[in-house]
Structures are given as structure tokens and as C-alpha cells.
């Protein structure tokens with residue numbers, strides 16, 4: 234009897250999952266009814282994966298609860314279900330401030346090769362690894378709280394089984410390579426805890442790689458330790474994430490990695506000249522590597538006008554805010570009024586629309602073809618997302634826009650999740666093939682030396 238029940242249970246779970254397609258709502262204004270109904274069905278039939286959400290920061294810093302429907306932020310479990318988001322990589326984000334004195338990190342280098350942001354010696358402890366552990370714990374606690382609705386996953390197989398059982402698959406990716414504090418042992422332990430990608434840097438250069446920060450390059454790509462970090466990630470089955478790094482580090486990492494790489498949340502520099510975006514040349518190199526770029530929804534990365542206007546208004550607002558804080562007492566009504574006035578005066582520029590984001594997706598498809606493009610929202614990590622993609626419930630509109638543009642159902646399926654899953658599986662296979670190889674070790678005498686090019 235028990236054996237029979239065990240055989241039936243997965244089928245029941247599958248049936249439940251299939252029943253969970255929410256009824257198709259009325260089409261948004263300007264959308265064609267029949268195509269909208271088709272897009273809705275297709276979207277909910279696909280495995281939809283997002284490679285970058287910062288909801289973990291909300292969980293940890295704002296005590297945010299993924300369970301109930303919330304009116305703030307971009308996602309929670311009910312909204313993910315409504316938007317058909319099956320799996321998400323939760324960012325184990327370590328801000329540059331945990332690495333050391335923040336003001337030094339953002340000061341320009343005094344001279345070429347100047348020590349900015351001075352990388353600590355490899356293996357020097359700082360607050361970064363502890364912060365990453367706190368982030369992981371935040372997500373672990375959330376998964377423990379909702380065992381019937383979500384599941385922490387570490388592999389393609391676990392992800393697909395979780396989705397088939399009608400649950401949300403939560404995965405982890407470290408954002409900011411300084412989280413490992415230059416220590417390959419910490420990288421291995423994070424992998425054991427379930428981390429499945431790592432951006433080699435965040436906004437700061439670190440012990441082993443240069444970021445795309447304005448500051449002068451420190452290593453000119455990866456140093457000796459950086460090469461070992463990439464190779465150890467290959468051995469461990471952790472995806473090498475080449476978002477956030479400098480162009481030189483990007484090409485260097487692609488030369489070193491034995492497995493396909495990902496850009497977990499980057500858009501197209503041909504359409505918006507932000508250094509966080511990748512050029513067509515970089516995209517072609519990523520395609521040759523077999524990797525995938527996951528398009529970022531951040532207004533400041535997809536719309537150059539928005540990027541320039543918001544940067545200028547932010548800079549002026551910061552100066553005015555500093556002056557107000559120096560003049561008025563902290564916590565006083567006068568200061569509150571003055572800050573509220575600043576918020577009004579420096580209202581954010583007009584948001585780009587979903588169509589602007591779609592141009593990035595379509596441009597990437599036109600350069601790299603259907604097998605190398607996906608979605609990495611940056612939800613809950615950015616203050617502005619496009620109009621028409623206001624939170625995770627709007628995701629089916631991306632499917633509609635792709636179909637309306639003449640993309641095939643097969644391409645839609647790949648962009649929504651299958652491309653990422655193919656790369657994830659290839660990274661797992663490479664790790665399998667490398668099993669038995671000795672782990673890479675820190676050598677503090679050579680770790681900070683320039684890598685052979």
C-alpha cells in the first residue's frame with residue numbers, strides 16, 4: 234500500500250502543479266485578445282527562471298516575509314505564482330562596505346596603479362563572508378517557514394522536480410566576489426551551502442578581479458588568484474557570473490573558464506551606454522563560450538536618457554541633502570520637512586516602458602541568436618523598473634511582446650528559462666568531469682601577482 238502511495242504521490246503533485254495556471258485576465262490596453270490568451274498559456278507552461286533578485290536584502294534588512302501578498306517591492310510567493318515565475322536565484326549580496334572602509338572604496342585612485350580600492354591581501358578576513366552567511370540564513374529561514382510553497386534547490390534536477398511539484402524553486406548566487414575574502418576554502422564552503430553562481434566582483438575591485446567601476450584598474454583583469462577562483466568554480470559546479478566586472482576581466486574570465494559563463498543581470502551597451510551593460514563584441518564572445526546573458530530590467534541600464542537624468546538629479550540632491558543635515562537637527566520636524574521637499578523637487582525622471590526593455594531582449598537575440606539570452610530582473614534591487622513591468626505579476630507581458638514580435642514559441646521557452654537551465658546543466662557536467670581533481674589552494678606569496686595572460 235505504502236509503495237503504491239509513493240508511486241502515486243509524484244503524479245498527484247504534477248496534477249496539482251498543472252491545475253495552478255491562473256485564469257487568464259483581460260488583456261492589457263492595446264494587447265490583442267487571442268494573442269494575449271496564447272501568451273498566457275505558453276508563459277505558464279514554460280519553466281520561467283530569473284537569475285537575479287535582491288529580495289534577500291529585504292528579507293534580512295527589512296524582516297520581509299515572502300509568504301503573504303505584499304503591496305511593496307517587486308515580488309513575494311503569491312505574486313510569483315500569479316506571474317508564473319517558477320524559479321529565482323536569490324542574490325547573496327555583499328555590499329562593498331562590508332569589504333572595508335567604504336569612503337576609501339569609492340575615492341578615485343590618486344595615480345595610475347594607485348591602490349584603489351585597496352584590495353586586502355588574499356585570505357585577510359573582513360566582514361564580507363559573515364554578511365554572505367547572514368544572507369544565506371535569511372533565505373534558509375524563509376524556505377523552512379514555507380516548506381509546502383518553496384524549496385531551496387542546488388541543481389537543475391532539484392529545480393525541475395520542485396517546479397513539477399508546484400512549488401517555487403529558490404536558488405542562491407553570490408553577488409560580489411569579495412564575499413569569499415580571497416579564500417578558496419570559503420568558496421568551497423559556500424558551494425556546499427548551495428551557492429550556484431558568483432559575480433566575480435560587485436562595484437569594487439577586489440583581491441582577485443577588477444570591476445567595471447570608474448576607478449583605474451587594479452589588476453587589468455584577473456590576477457593569479459582570480460584565475461584559480463574561476464577554475465575552482467568550474468570544479469565545484471558554481472556558474473561563473475561575469476556581470477559587474479570590467480571589460481578586461483570579462484574577456485579574461487572567458488579565456489580561463491572551462492564551462493559556459495553567465496551574465497546574471499546585464500543589458501545591452503549598444504542601446505544604453507552604461508558600463509554594467511555588455512557590448513555586442515562581449516555578447517559574441519559569450520555566445521562562443523556557450524553562455525547566456527540575462528537581461529536586466531533596471532531603468533538606468535536600459536534607457537540612456539533615464540540614466541543621465543537620474544544621475545544628474547541624484548548628485549544635486551545629495552549635495553542639498555548634506556547641507557540640510559548639517560543645518561538642521563537629526564530627527565527634527567524641520568529636517569523631515571526639508572527632506573520631503575527635496576524628494577518633491579528632485580522627482581525621478583519619467584520611466585521607460587516595457588517596449589524599451591524588449592528592445593534589449595530583441596537586440597541580444599539578433600546578435601547572439603535564440604540560445605544565449607534570458608532574464609535577470611534585478612527586482613527588489615533597483616528603485617525603477619519599466620512601466621508595464623511594475624512587478625513580477627507583469628512577466629507574461631514579456632511573453633506576449635516576444636510573440637507579437639514574431640519570435641517562435643521555442644525561442645520564448647528558451648528566453649524564459651531553458652537557456653539558463655542548459656548552461657546550468659553544462660556547468661554541472663563540467664564539474665562531474667572534473668571530479669577527483671585536487672582542489673585549488675591559496676598561496677599567499679603568489680595570489681596577488683598578475684596572472685599570465
Ligand SMILES: [Zn+2]
Pocket residue numbers: 408477498
Ligand atoms: Zn548587481
